[in-house]
Amino acid sequence: MKLATIFAALALVITLPRAAHAEVGIGLYSPSSSFAGTGERMRFVSALAKHVSAELGQEVTGRVYSSASSLAEALKQGDVSFAVVDVPNLGGHGWKPLATLKVGGSGTVRWRVLGASGVSTLADLKGKKVVIANAGGKASAFVTGVLFEGEVSASFLGGVDELPDAPSAVKAVTLGRADAVIVPDDVGTEGLTEVLVLRSIGRPVLIAASGTDKALVSSVVTAAKSWTGAGGSDGFGSVTGATPSSGRAKKKPAMVTPPPRKLSVKGILAKRAFTTPTVDLRRYVTK
Numbered sequence: 001m002k003l004a005t006i007f008a009a010l011a012l013v014i015t016l017p018r019a020a021h022a023e024v025g026i027g028l029y030s031p032s033s034s035f036a037g038t039g040e041r042m043r044f045v046s047a048l049a050k051h052v053s054a055e056l057g058q059e060v061t062g063r064v065y066s067s068a069s070s071l072a073e074a075l076k077q078g079d080v081s082f083a084v085v086d087v088p089n090l091g092g093h094g095w096k097p098l099a100t101l102k103v104g105g106s107g108t109v110r111w112r113v114l115g116a117s118g119v120s121t122l123a124d125l126k127g128k129k130v131v132i133a134n135a136g137g138k139a140s141a142f143v144t145g146v147l148f149e150g151e152v153s154a155s156f157l158g159g160v161d162e163l164p165d166a167p168s169a170v171k172a173v174t175l176g177r178a179d180a181v182i183v184p185d186d187v188g189t190e191g192l193t194e195v196l197v198l199r200s201i202g203r204p205v206l207i208a209a210s211g212t213d214k215a216l217v218s219s220v221v222t223a224a225k226s227w228t229g230a231g232g233s234d235g236f237g238s239v240t241g242a243t244p245s246s247g248r249a250k251k252k253p254a255m256v257t258p259p260p261r262k263l264s265v266k267g268i269l270a271k272r273a274f275t276t277p278t279v280d281l282r283r284y285v286t287k
Helices: 002-020 038-056 067-078 140-148 164-175 214-225
Strands: 024-029 060-064 083-085 099-101 108-115 130-135 160-163 180-184 191-200 203-208
Touching: 024 038, 024 067, 024 214, 038 060, 038 214, 067 083, 099 214, 108 164, 130 140, 130 164, 140 160, 140 191, 160 164, 164 180, 203 214
Parallel strands: 024 060, 024 083, 130 160, 130 180
Antiparallel strands: 083 203, 099 203, 108 180, 108 191
């Protein structure tokens, strides 16, 4: 009996940390946003967590993640049940947007290409090194297929590299480590030349871990939509329609040569008769 009591006590001790871990967690991974650093990211997600906590009447914590893979693992393990993630990192994880962050009343943001000295037109980008904030290893597909909408082929650019976040990508161009950078238009330019204005896509979105209780999801989404925002945002609103899947081209690049087509005139000439006049060639022959 004593041994059974000891094992029961040990089991209780082991399960206590898991019970304490029943709090709601909200993660943040949005490298393409204009956050200046980890501190600014932490203030943003902490403010959101504090508001949701007050609305739900239970503890809610905010956490910042350094990669999409670490956030995905945290969602899988239950370290966090919700997260705010940018659109370039939505593809490949099956995350479903629940609400969209709004700035100035808008849930979309236009992206643009900024170039170093000597890069001011689309033609100047040929063969040039382009950088972008981390897009989960799909930067090239996201740039050519989504932002350029399939109008520029991957071979046209000299390569698309991923850097930790948008500000560091801009800095790489100012330091001469890349020729151009592609960022949302609310990211600082640091004096770079605007080369092209691209399409608008959705701002960061709120997502939930697979299997999260539906009632909890509904409560958190409602709470997020009542938040007035932080860091220049207006809080969250309904999901916009501009959240394209990363890496899926809308059309074939205009620069691609179409395959040769076999032409047939059979239908045109059907049931038509032609008479070819004969010519006496002897009239052209001299004796």
